[in-house]
Amino acid sequence: MLDFLPLPEANVTTQHPSLTWDIFCQVIDNFGDVGVCWRTAAELVARGQQVRLWMDDASALQWMTPQPWPKGLSVHAWPALMVDIPAVVGDVVVEAFGCEIPQPFAFAIARKAEQGLPPVWINLEYLSAEDYVERCHRLPSRIMSGPAAGLTRWFFYPGFTSATGALVRELNLSQRQSRFAGERLQWRAAQGVQADECAVSLFCYEPTALPQFLEQTPTLNTRLLVTPGRATAAVQALPAAQSLNIQYLQPCPQPQFDEMLWACDLNLVRGEDSLVRAIWAGQPFVWHIYPQHDNAHHHKLNAFLDWLGAPESLVRFHRAWNGMTAPQTLPLLSREILAEWALCIRAGREKLALQTDLIEQLQAFVAEKS
Numbered sequence: 001m002l003d004f005l006p007l008p009e010a011n012v013t014t015q016h017p018s019l020t021w022d023i024f025c026q027v028i029d030n031f032g033d034v035g036v037c038w039r040t041a042a043e044l045v046a047r048g049q050q051v052r053l054w055m056d057d058a059s060a061l062q063w064m065t066p067q068p069w070p071k072g073l074s075v076h077a078w079p080a081l082m083v084d085i086p087a088v089v090g091d092v093v094v095e096a097f098g099c100e101i102p103q104p105f106a107f108a109i110a111r112k113a114e115q116g117l118p119p120v121w122i123n124l125e126y127l128s129a130e131d132y133v134e135r136c137h138r139l140p141s142r143i144m145s146g147p148a149a150g151l152t153r154w155f156f157y158p159g160f161t162s163a164t165g166a167l168v169r170e171l172n173l174s175q176r177q178s179r180f181a182g183e184r185l186q187w188r189a190a191q192g193v194q195a196d197e198c199a200v201s202l203f204c205y206e207p208t209a210l211p212q213f214l215e216q217t218p219t220l221n222t223r224l225l226v227t228p229g230r231a232t233a234a235v236q237a238l239p240a241a242q243s244l245n246i247q248y249l250q251p252c253p254q255p256q257f258d259e260m261l262w263a264c265d266l267n268l269v270r271g272e273d274s275l276v277r278a279i280w281a282g283q284p285f286v287w288h289i290y291p292q293h294d295n296a297h298h299h300k301l302n303a304f305l306d307w308l309g310a311p312e313s314l315v316r317f318h319r320a321w322n323g324m325t326a327p328q329t330l331p332l333l334s335r336e337i338l339a340e341w342a343l344c345i346r347a348g349r350e351k352l353a354l355q356t357d358l359i360e361q362l363q364a365f366v367a368e369k370s
């Protein structure tokens with residue numbers, strides 16, 4: 001079993017006034033939009049802010065969020081009509097991932113601006129390690145048409161360098177990890193992981209190299225923890241799965257999802273939010289990136305691996321896992337390789353932990369633009 005190293009304590013001391021935030025989230029597919037918006041909203045609330053989360057599909061919150069929801073965070077249906085609009089628009093309006101807020105809300109923003117109180121309007125973008133992120137982070141964009149024409153919206157980019165908005169990191173993350181370090185063995189035993197087994201979590205789409213990966217799992221004495229949905233369907237479609245040590249998991253709230261990543265020796269993650277969580281876990285991981293039609297995700301993946309300074313075996317594994325090279329080129333894993341990956345990933349995590357986290361940067365940005 002690979003050891004688990006909790007993050008050092010975060011050092012955020014700035015006090016910000018309590019503001020009201022309206023965060024808009026439209027679900028494209030999968031769980032990332034919901035997952036990122038919830039984490040952002042919950043951590044703003046943990047830092048004394050009031051948040052209204054406006055969603056066109058909040059169904060995933062049922063299983064993804066811990067209960068009870070924190071005081072100060074409320075979830076609302078997409079405000080398509082004038083009657084849905086709150087009497088007072090928030091001090092900050094956030095459109096997550098370029099989603100467009102509905103017209104009635106844009107009218108309400110315009111009204112507030114006419115009264116001399118325009119909200120700070122932010123477009124919170126997708127995470128990427130590509131160069132454009134540093135160039136575009138904090139850029140203004142003037143709204144050209146519609147009820148809010150003439151107002152300014154600001155681009156805010158999460159990222160991996162100090163010239164970006166960084167990553168969401170909860171103030172209590174290191175504390176939670178330290179507590180979990182003492183419970184880790186119990187957690188593994190409860191999932192049926194034997195002492196000499198290598199625990200691997202699987203949260204993916206349908207990687208073409210999945211059969212090759214399953215074939216090699218006995219060599220590593222693997223216990224595979226498979227998340228529900230697409231990962232489970234992909235594994236169960238393969239006959240080889242029947243003879244392997246596999247645990248099929250139920251959907252769980254985000255804090256328990258994080259614990260799974262802390263407990264495992266290797267995390268196969270996907271999308272955006274679970275990538276960030278795998279980084280904070282500091283355990284070896286492989287990223288199944290969200291696929292785009294024009295293969296733009298290949299460039300995005302390469303940029304991330306460059307930033308990470310990934311060793312050759314980690315690069316080769318990523319390329320095969322993401323269908324950029326033939327599935328047969330998937331490297332054979334060993335405990336030595338995982339130890340090498342852990343060193344690299346922990347060095348990357350250390351760099352990120354020194355940066356001001358995304359929530360603090362957002363709050364400071366709002367203070368600057370108010």
Ligand SMILES: Cc1cn([C@H]2C[C@H](O)[C@@H](COP(=O)(O)OP(=O)(O)O[C@H]3O[C@@H](C)[C@H](O)[C@@H](O)[C@H]3O)O2)c(=O)[nH]c1=O
Nearest residue numbers: 030031032035227251252253254257271272273274290
């Ligand atoms: C399986 C599982 C997931 N989760 C959470 C963790 C994350 O917050 C969320 C999964 O989100 P992601 O890791 O981002 O992967 P995803 O593939 O679900 O979401 C994707 O959606 C696309 C629309 C975006 O463009 C992608 O960038 C990506 O965000 O689900 C749980 O909390 N419990 C669970 O049991």
